[in-house]
Amino acid sequence: MKKAILSLAAAALIAGPSMAQDAWSLDKSHSGLQFNVTHMMLSEVSGTFNDFDIVAASSKADHSDLVVTFTAKTASVNTNNEKRDGHLKSDDFFNSEAYPDMVFKSSSVKVLKDGKMIVMGDLTIRDKTKPVSIAVVNNGTIKDPYGMTRTAFKATATINRFDYDLKWNSLMEGGGAVVGKDIVVNFNGEFVRKK
16 A cells, blocks of 8 residues: 555656656846827727736746736827826826736737637726737747747737726817727747746
């Protein structure tokens, strides 16, 4: 009996590392988070969040077991216009003082082909949580000149800002909103496998 228990323990130790997911660290200097929104039904205004991070883990080559938690600081919003940025941080939009974090937590991954996948999860802004589907493309995995393993993802999602109480709106004379309801979010991220 004792021998059987020892054998099971040894098997668990051998199997353990292969079952564990690899942690991936975001290379912030080669990553970015951008958004676009329609202005006066004519053009698009772009912005970024300068302070963000991702905790990511996966061990499979196709990243079908990918688990991510993404956090962005709403006060880091930047549209290259100080007055507009101040408005975005106010209660009309993010209310950054009361709700400093915008958080996405993945729940499942559907692998397609050619590196494409759909990552499902919950996005929370201003304490409003809604399910979101994100189109993701994995650009592959390489060994860099310093012996580190790197991978990169491009991700795109469209969200309705009214779902998250980003409520400010002004109607134009001929109809239509000054600021569109749909926000297109684009993320480019490069990751290094932690040793």
